Structures are given as C-alpha cells and as structure tokens.
Amino acid sequence: MSQSRPEADGRGQSSLLRFLNEQLPQVSQAFSKSPLKQLRIRDAEVAMTLVKATTAPAVLPTRQRGRQVPTDSSPRHVARMVGGEAGRPYTTINAEVVGIFHSAADVPQPGEPMDAGRVLGYVEALRLRTPVRNADQAVLIAQVVEEGQAVEFGETLFIVDRRPDGGATLDAAAVPDAGEPEAPQI
Amino acid sequence: MLASRRPRRSDGDELFEKILIANRGEVAIRVIRACRELGCKTVAIFSEVDRDALHVRLADEAYCVGPAQSARSYLNVANIISAAELTGVDAVHPGYGFLAENSGFAEICASHGLKFIGPPVAAISLMGDKASAKQRMSESDIPVIPGSDVVTTLEQAKAFCAEAGYPVLIKATAGGGGKGMRMVGREADLAAGLTAASGEAQAAFADGRVYVEKLLVKPRHIEVQVLADEFGHVIHVGERDCSIQKPSHQKLLEEAPAPNLAHDVRARLGAAAVQAARSTDYSNAGTLEFLVDDDKFYFMEMNTRIQVEHPVTEVVYGIDLVKWQIRIAAGERLSVRQEAIRPLGHAIECRINAEDVENRFMPAAGKLGDVIMSGGPGIRVDTHIYSGAEVPPYYDSMLAKIIAHDHHRDNAIVRMRRALAETDIRGVATTIPVHERILSTPSFVQGRTHVTWLREEILQKGPLAGAAHGA
Incomplete structure (x- = not known):
C-alpha cells in the first residue's frame, strides 16, 4: 500500500491534519484490510489519498486541488464500505477523463444489483459529459468519489462486485445509512 | 497590511498566478523551477507510469491525465485542458516535445482563456511546418537549402x-x-x-x-537563440554549435559559443535570426537552426519553443530564458538590449541518455540503482532522475543534462571530463562513455567537428573504453 502525506500550509494544522497525525496508523491499517483500492479524505485545506500499490510500495506526493469541493461526504463513503467483504476481489470503475464527477440522478444504493451498461454518473470536462457506466452485471459496493469532486485519469469512482454471487451475499439493508459517522470508522 | 501575494513581472505588473506544465522529465522541472523563483504556483500533469516522477513531486499540484502511452496522456489535449480548468491556471507552458509545437493546442489554450507560453499560433503554424517556413525565409532573403x-x-x-x-x-x-x-x-x-x-x-x-x-557534406549545425517580446522587440542570444549528433540526427553534445566561427559569419547568423523572427511576427523564445558550410550558411528550420540545449546559452549569457518566456507571455517588454548580450566564457552540454551506445544507441529502460550526479564549480545538472527511479520505456531516453561552464573552452572541456568522471548512474546503460571519448578526441578539442563527425570519428573507431560504465 502506498500513501500520501498531507502537507500543512504553514499556517497551522487543519482538523483533518491533526486527526491524521494522531490516527494515521489505525486508518492505514483499516484501509489495508478493506476492499477499497483507493481512499481519499479531505477537508477545506488538505487532501490525503491512500492507494493500494499493486507493485513495489512507493510514497506518493500529496496534492492540494486547485478547487475545493464539498467535503461533508468523505466519511459517508468510508462508512458505506462497511458492507464490503475484506479480501474479496472487487472491480473498480475508474475515470477515463479528467473533470468533475456528478452522480447519476438514480445512482443505485450500495448493495443494489445493476444491469450492464447502467449509467452511474458523469465526468464533466470542457462542457462535455462523459458517462460512467457499469460494464457488466454487478452489485454496487461503494461510490468512492463525491458529487462535484474533481477527478483525474484512472481515479476510482465506484467499486462493484462482478462475481455471480455478489448480489446475493450483500444485503443493502446491512449497509448503514450515510449520516455522520465517526471519521475513523472504515 | 500584507502586500498582494500575486507574483509580479519585473516591471511591476501582474504575472501569472498559476501555470500548468504540459510536459514531463527534466524540462517540466526546469519550468517548475523558473515558476517557483518567479512566485508562480505550478500544476504538473503525469501519466500513470510517472506517478512517482520528480516533476510530480516538485509541483504544487498534479493531475494524472492518462495511461503510459503519450498519445493518451501527454498528448491528450482534452484531459490536459480539463486539468488546467479544474486547477484554475492562467497559463500553460508546453516545454519541448509533445505539444510544444502544436498550433492546434496553442489555439485551444487561447479559446479556454489560457495563455500559451510560446509564440503566437500563426508563427507556430508557419514555422512549425518546415516547408512553409523555408518559403518564408526564402522570401525574407535568408539562404535556404x-x-x-x-x-x-x-x-x-x-x-x-x-x-x-x-x-x-x-x-x-x-x-x-x-x-x-x-x-x-x-x-x-x-x-x-x-x-x-x-x-x-x-x-x-x-x-x-x-x-x-x-544534403550538404559535413556541414556544421549551428543554431541561434532568439527572444522576442509582444511589442516587436527582437534580440538574439548568440549561437550554439550542435554538430555532435547521433546517426539518427539527434543532438548529443552542444556548446556555446560555436568554436572557430568567423566573426562575420557569427554576426550574419545573428542578424539573419533576428530578421527571421521579425518576418514572422514572432514573440517568445525560439531557435533558428542553420547548416554552416565554411562561410556560407543555410536556414534549416525554426524550433518555436525552448530547446533542450538552452542551458549553454543561459550560463554563457547570464540570462534565464525560461523566465523570459513566462514574462514575455505575461506581456512584459524585453528589457535586454542587443548590445548588452555578450558571452562570458564557454559552455558545453552533454546529454546523458539511457542508451546502449554499442548497440546503435538503443534506448534502455528499467529501475535505476544508485544515482550520483556531479556538481561543484561551473557544473549545472538538469535532471529528473534519482536513485531508485523508474525509467519508463515510453518516453525520450534522456536522463540528465550536464552543463560545464568556464572562462575558456579548453577549461570547460576539462571541467566536463571531471563532471562525467564523478557521475555514476547505475541500472541502465548511458551515453557517458561516448561523451568521454568525444571530449578526449583531438579534433573535438580543436573545435573541428561537423554533423557526421560522431559517426566517422567515434562510432566507426571501435568499441568505447569503459562502455560498461553505470550498467
């Protein structure tokens, strides 16, 4: 697993930075056991992305985005993942273009089965909307990005389970409501 | 009250606040360094295999714009422009290669309110198309081949x-x-x-x-650096001798000033370069390339961008060409007058490429081991590599540029030999052995080279001693 390190801007630590300083080992450990391949946490000043490396571990640079995006839903996505099954091979749907992510109006709930070709959202770039589609029949495990978030090429947008029994093993009702969970709950 | 943090031009007006660098490798770092010294924030772009690249680490922000293949990442105009919009940059610096001489890209930048740090679209179109460039030069009474x-x-x-x-x-x-x-x-x-x-x-x-x-037989490749602002003020910043070229015609070693160049030829080359820039309403940095045959010279092409070998000009003339690119693009007038452009000493640049010299300069790729670069008096190293870095097979094989500067050419050669001896790049074959051979060859030391000199005097003279260096 590789991870990025948040940088303070020299004007004092944000609450997220303080949280990370105190909780990073626990967050990192929990992330490593989760089915997520990538996890982004941000507040108004700092963004941190945890990425599971597929080859040799490497330290990724931390990047602060030029435009701030809503931050209230980061823990929510983290919380949605409690329905996932540690160690199970999930499939990610990644951004093919650089732009702003928007959820589809009828984006499924975690645990909900989806037909192939279902539009889960859009990446808007240069006034064009590129649909984000689910390629095969699958069950939605999690939406990783937030509404209105800037995404780069290859960034994980959704995690789905394409195994034949995927839908049957995940009960949507078991996935907790978004709400405002405790931040480190992964 | 705190003063505004927006960067300023040297004439006091506003400079760009944030610049996206549409490139990778050492030139991306070169631009980032100029931006940082000017107070401009930077946005890097990178492909998936460049996630750990040094330019990504040094920039203030970075966006992945595509997979390894250049066509889908560093040439992916839509994703690059989108990254520029998302990060709110004012300007785009294209570096060299990739989109640097793509007039369509420059035009798209303009249509999205982004200043392209380079010449006007019309000048790129005209001079980027080598056939139309030669025609224009011919019309301007500049000799063409x-x-x-x-x-x-x-x-x-x-x-x-x-x-x-x-x-x-x-x-x-x-x-x-x-x-x-x-x-x-x-x-x-x-x-x-x-x-x-x-x-x-x-x-x-x-x-x-x-x-x-x-094709001229054994001409020299000599090019002239020009700088032009957007108000019609054009200067040339001397010439560079780029005659040491691989059989593929890619430059390997450059120096400034050109050795053994008659004073009147030098003066006529400079005047022709300025005339060429004026005749095309050129602005920003550019290079006029000529083939020189004794006292005759012929326009070959114009590179409407910064050159790989620009550092030899910078160290000899004490001028920061990349900063001037940015200042000119921001609307600053050139404050440097032609009469103030005077060379100080001599500079040589060796391109250290990941290439197997003994195998027709076959590009090498892989994970680097220990990397030790030279330094000390009169040595400048522009590089993006570091110990343990990956050299992807998808891009240009240049690892570093070593620039040696001293008061006299002989001293610069000695200094470069010292720098090469200190440099140790493990994990891939490099061009260091061929540079060592070049620098110790009498006809090079005497400044008697031409565009086929490397093939005739070095490559056809048998294996290079110490070719295993760095491997």
Whole structure:
C-alpha cells in the first residue's frame, strides 16, 4: 500500500491534519484490510489519498486541488464500505477523463444489483459529459468519489462486485445509512 | 497590511498566478523551477507510469491525465485542458516535445482563456511546418537549402533528387529531434526511406507528411537563440554549435559559443535570426537552426519553443530564458538590449541518455540503482532522475543534462571530463562513455567537428573504453 502525506500550509494544522497525525496508523491499517483500492479524505485545506500499490510500495506526493469541493461526504463513503467483504476481489470503475464527477440522478444504493451498461454518473470536462457506466452485471459496493469532486485519469469512482454471487451475499439493508459517522470508522 | 501575494513581472505588473506544465522529465522541472523563483504556483500533469516522477513531486499540484502511452496522456489535449480548468491556471507552458509545437493546442489554450507560453499560433503554424517556413525565409532573403515541397509520391521525390543530386535528407514537415528523418544516398533507397520517414513522423507527430532536402557534406549545425517580446522587440542570444549528433540526427553534445566561427559569419547568423523572427511576427523564445558550410550558411528550420540545449546559452549569457518566456507571455517588454548580450566564457552540454551506445544507441529502460550526479564549480545538472527511479520505456531516453561552464573552452572541456568522471548512474546503460571519448578526441578539442563527425570519428573507431560504465 502506498500513501500520501498531507502537507500543512504553514499556517497551522487543519482538523483533518491533526486527526491524521494522531490516527494515521489505525486508518492505514483499516484501509489495508478493506476492499477499497483507493481512499481519499479531505477537508477545506488538505487532501490525503491512500492507494493500494499493486507493485513495489512507493510514497506518493500529496496534492492540494486547485478547487475545493464539498467535503461533508468523505466519511459517508468510508462508512458505506462497511458492507464490503475484506479480501474479496472487487472491480473498480475508474475515470477515463479528467473533470468533475456528478452522480447519476438514480445512482443505485450500495448493495443494489445493476444491469450492464447502467449509467452511474458523469465526468464533466470542457462542457462535455462523459458517462460512467457499469460494464457488466454487478452489485454496487461503494461510490468512492463525491458529487462535484474533481477527478483525474484512472481515479476510482465506484467499486462493484462482478462475481455471480455478489448480489446475493450483500444485503443493502446491512449497509448503514450515510449520516455522520465517526471519521475513523472504515 | 500584507502586500498582494500575486507574483509580479519585473516591471511591476501582474504575472501569472498559476501555470500548468504540459510536459514531463527534466524540462517540466526546469519550468517548475523558473515558476517557483518567479512566485508562480505550478500544476504538473503525469501519466500513470510517472506517478512517482520528480516533476510530480516538485509541483504544487498534479493531475494524472492518462495511461503510459503519450498519445493518451501527454498528448491528450482534452484531459490536459480539463486539468488546467479544474486547477484554475492562467497559463500553460508546453516545454519541448509533445505539444510544444502544436498550433492546434496553442489555439485551444487561447479559446479556454489560457495563455500559451510560446509564440503566437500563426508563427507556430508557419514555422512549425518546415516547408512553409523555408518559403518564408526564402522570401525574407535568408539562404535556404534546396528542398522540395511536401512529397506525396515517389515520383515527386525522384524528380527533386534528380535535379538537386544525391545525397538527400527526407524530413518530417512537423516536429524535429531527428524523428521522421532519413538520409538517402541513391535512388534505389528512396522508396524505403520515404516509407520509413513518413511512418516515423506519423507515429511521433500524428502527421506523416515529409519533404526532401539536398544534403550538404559535413556541414556544421549551428543554431541561434532568439527572444522576442509582444511589442516587436527582437534580440538574439548568440549561437550554439550542435554538430555532435547521433546517426539518427539527434543532438548529443552542444556548446556555446560555436568554436572557430568567423566573426562575420557569427554576426550574419545573428542578424539573419533576428530578421527571421521579425518576418514572422514572432514573440517568445525560439531557435533558428542553420547548416554552416565554411562561410556560407543555410536556414534549416525554426524550433518555436525552448530547446533542450538552452542551458549553454543561459550560463554563457547570464540570462534565464525560461523566465523570459513566462514574462514575455505575461506581456512584459524585453528589457535586454542587443548590445548588452555578450558571452562570458564557454559552455558545453552533454546529454546523458539511457542508451546502449554499442548497440546503435538503443534506448534502455528499467529501475535505476544508485544515482550520483556531479556538481561543484561551473557544473549545472538538469535532471529528473534519482536513485531508485523508474525509467519508463515510453518516453525520450534522456536522463540528465550536464552543463560545464568556464572562462575558456579548453577549461570547460576539462571541467566536463571531471563532471562525467564523478557521475555514476547505475541500472541502465548511458551515453557517458561516448561523451568521454568525444571530449578526449583531438579534433573535438580543436573545435573541428561537423554533423557526421560522431559517426566517422567515434562510432566507426571501435568499441568505447569503459562502455560498461553505470550498467
């Protein structure tokens, strides 16, 4: 697993930075056991992305985005993942273009089965909307990005389970409501 | 009250607040350094295999714009422009290669309210197309090498060659860097040369058009750096001798000033370069490339961008060309007068490439081991590598540029030898052995080189001593 390190801007630590300083080992450990391949946490000043490396571990640079995006839903996505099954091979749907992510109006709930070709959202770039589609029949495990978030090429947008029994093993009702969970709950 | 943090030009007006660098490798770092010193924030772009690249680490922000293949990342205009919009940059610096001489990209930047840090679209279009550039130069009374229009059939090429005589050089109308170029010595090889050059040009520049040019025998490649602001003020910043080229015509070693160049030829080259820039309403940095044959010279092409070898000019003339690119693009007037441009000493640049010299400069890739770069008095190193870095196989093989500067050419050669001896790059084969051979060859030391000198005096003289260096 590789991870990025948040940088303070020299004007004092944000609450997220303080949280990370105190909780990073626990967050990192929990992330490593989760089915997520990538996890982004941000507040108004700092963004941190945890990425599971597929080859040799490497330290990724931390990047602060030029435009701030809503931050209230980061823990929510983290919380949605409690329905996932540690160690199970999930499939990610990644951004093919650089732009702003928007959820589809009828984006499924975690645990909900989806037909192939279902539009889960859009990446808007240069006034064009590129649909984000689910390629095969699958069950939605999690939406990783937030509404209105800037995404780069290859960034994980959704995690789905394409195994034949995927839908049957995940009960949507078991996935907790978004709400405002405790931040480190992964 | 705190003063505004927006960066300022030297004349006090506002400079760009944030600049996206549409490139990778050492030139991306070179631009980031200029931006940082000017107070401009930077946005890097990168491909998936460049996630750990140094330019990504040094920039203030970075966006992945595509997979490893250049066509889908560093040439992915839509994703690059989108990253520029998302990060709120004012300007885009293209570096060299990739989109640097793509007038369409410059035009798209303008249409999205982004200042392209380079010449005007019209100048890129005119001078980037080598056939139209030669025509304009010819109209401006600047000597040009006899050449054809774009050739679309073998018969057209044969007709030109029959008139001009062999040998000829087939060249791509778009691009440079030795790509899409083939020397043909006899008619029987013309068809194969055209096919190879056109195919290579298509792959490198998405434009397979080629033309044919008369090949001079053993000329020198000497180029002149120009700077022009957006108010018609043009200067030249001396010449560079780039005659040491690989058989593929890619430059390997450059120096400034050009050794053994007659004073009047130097003066006429400078004047021709300024005239060329004026005749095309040029602004920003550019380079006029000439082939020099004794006291005659011929316009070859213009590179409408910063050059790989720009550091030799910077250290000899004490001028920061990249900063001037940014200042000029921000609307600053050139404050440097031609009469103030005076060389101080001599500079040599060695391109350290990941290439197997003994195997026709075959590019090498892989994970680097320990990397020790030179330093000390008079040595500048522009590089993006570090110990343990990956050298991906998808891009240019240049690892570093070592620039040695001293008061006299002889001293600069000694200094460069010292720098090469100190440099140790483990994990891939490099061009260091061939540079060591060049620097100790009497005809180079005497400044008597030409564009086929490397092949004739070095490569055909047997294996290089110490070729295992760094491997």
